Amino acid sequence: MFKRLMTCIAACALALASAAVYSQYPDKPIRLLVPFPAGSITDTLTRVIAPRLSQRLGQNIIVENKVGANGAIAGQFVARAAPDGYTLLMGTNSPLAGVPFLMKDPPYNVLTDFTSIGFVGKFTHFLLVNKDLPVKNLNELLAYARANPGKLNYGAGHTAALIYGSQLKSLGNIDIVQISYKGEPEQTADLLADRIQIGYTSPTTSIGFIKDNRLKALAVVLDKRSPIFPDVPTMAEAGLPNFINISWMALVGPAKLSKPIVDLLNRELNAVLQMPEVREQLERQALEINAGSPGELDTILKDQLVTWRKSLDSAGIKPE
Numbered sequence: 264m265f266k267r268l269m270t271c272i273a274a275c276a277l278a279l280a281s282a283a284v285y286s287q288y289p290d291k292p293i294r295l296l297v298p299f300p301a302g303s304i305t306d307t308l309t310r311v312i313a314p315r316l317s318q319r320l321g322q323n324i325i326v327e328n329k330v331g332a333n334g335a336i337a338g339q340f341v342a343r344a345a346p347d348g349y350t351l352l353m354g355t356n357s358p359l360a361g362v363p364f365l366m367k368d369p370p371y372n373v374l375t376d377f378t379s380i381g382f383v384g385k386f387t388h389f390l391l392v393n394k395d396l397p398v399k400n401l402n403e404l405l406a407y408a409r410a411n412p413g414k415l416n417y418g419a420g421h422t423a424a425l426i427y428g429s430q431l432k433s434l435g436n437i438d439i440v441q442i443s444y445k446g447e448p449e450q451t452a453d454l455l456a457d458r459i460q461i462g463y464t465s466p467t468t469s470i471g472f473i474k475d476n477r478l479k480a481l482a483v484v485l486d487k488r489s490p491i492f493p494d495v496p497t498m499a500e501a502g503l504p505n506f507i508n509i510s511w512m513a514l515v516g517p518a519k520l521s522k523p524i525v526d527l528l529n530r531e532l533n534a535v536l537q538m539p540e541v542r543e544q545l546e547r548q549a550l551e552i553n554a555g556s557p558g559e560l561d562t563i564l565k566d567q568l569v570t571w572r573k574s575l576d577s578a579g580i581k582p583e
Contacts, residue, residue, distance in 0.1 A: 334358030
C-alpha cells in the first residue's frame with residue numbers, strides 16, 4: 264500500500280513539474296538546426312517557416328546551419344541535446360532515413376533518439392542536364408548515355424540525389440559516374456559549368472537557370488507535374504514509371520521531449536503551414552505541404568526507413 268502511495272505521489276510530482284515547464288515554455292530562444300548549407304532547399308523553406316513559428320510562440324527561433332555527413336552532424340547534435348524543446352531539427356530524408364543505412368556506425372537511432380513533432384511536406388526535384396547536352400527529353404538522355412558509357416557525370420548533393428542517380432542508372436540501364444557534393448548550390452555550379460552533365464536539384468537552386476535556358480529540365484520527381492513548370496513531365500510520364508520519390512521534410516526534437524511541448528509545437532507548426540502567405544511561399548518552391556500529427560510522423564519515419572533500405576540495397580549502395 265505504501266509503495267503504491269509513493270508511486271502515485273511521484274507520478275503526480277512529475278506531472279506537476281511537466282505542467283510547470285509547459286506553462287513557461289518557451290522562455291528563451293529556440294535553436295532550430297538545418298542539416299544543409301545556406302541556399303539549400305531545406306534552409307530556404309525553414310527560413311520561411313521559422314519567423315512565423317517564432318511569432319506564434321512568442322520567442323526567437325535561431326536557424327543554424329550545421330552541415331556535413333548527409334545531415335548526421337546536425338542529427339547527432341539534436342539527438343544528444345537536452346529534451347527541453349530548445350534544440351530542434353528541421354530534418355529531411357537524409358539524416359532521418361538515409362544516414363542509418365549509409366553509415367556503418369550511425370551516431371543515432373532514428374526511432375529511439377528523436378521525438379516526432381510534425382511532418383512539413385514533400386520536396387520536388389527536377390532532373391536537369393547541362394544546356395549543351397544534345398538531348399531534349401529523358402528518352403534521348405538515356406539513348407545518349409548508352410551510346411557514351413562512362414562519359415557522363417551526375418551530381419549527388421544530398422542523399423536523395425544519390426538514390427535518384429542510382430535509380431536512373433539501374434532503371435535506365437546506363438553507365439554514368441557519380442560525383443558527390445556537400446549540397447545543391449555546389450552541384451548546380453558544376454552543372455552550369457559542364458563539369459557534371461546531369462543533376463537532381465530543387466527549384467530553390469535551379470528555377471532561375473531553367474527559366475534562362477541555362478539548364479534543361481527533363482522531368483520532375485513527383486506523382487504529378489509541378490505548377491512551376493507544368494510542361495515538364497513526371498518521371499513516369501517521361502518513361503520511368505517505377506521511379507520512387509523519397510524526399511521530404513519534418514520537425515523533430517530529442518528523445519523524451521514532453522508531450523505538452525510536442526503538442527504545442529505541432530499545433531503551432533500546423534497553424535503556420537496553413538497561413539496563406541506561408542503556403543504561397545512554400546508552394547512557390549514546389550513543396551507539397553503535408554501537415555500532420557506527431558503520431559503520423561512516427562508512422563512516416565518507420566515506413567521511410569523500410570523504403571530507404573530497399574532503395575539503397577537495390578541501387579547497390581553500401582554503408583561506409
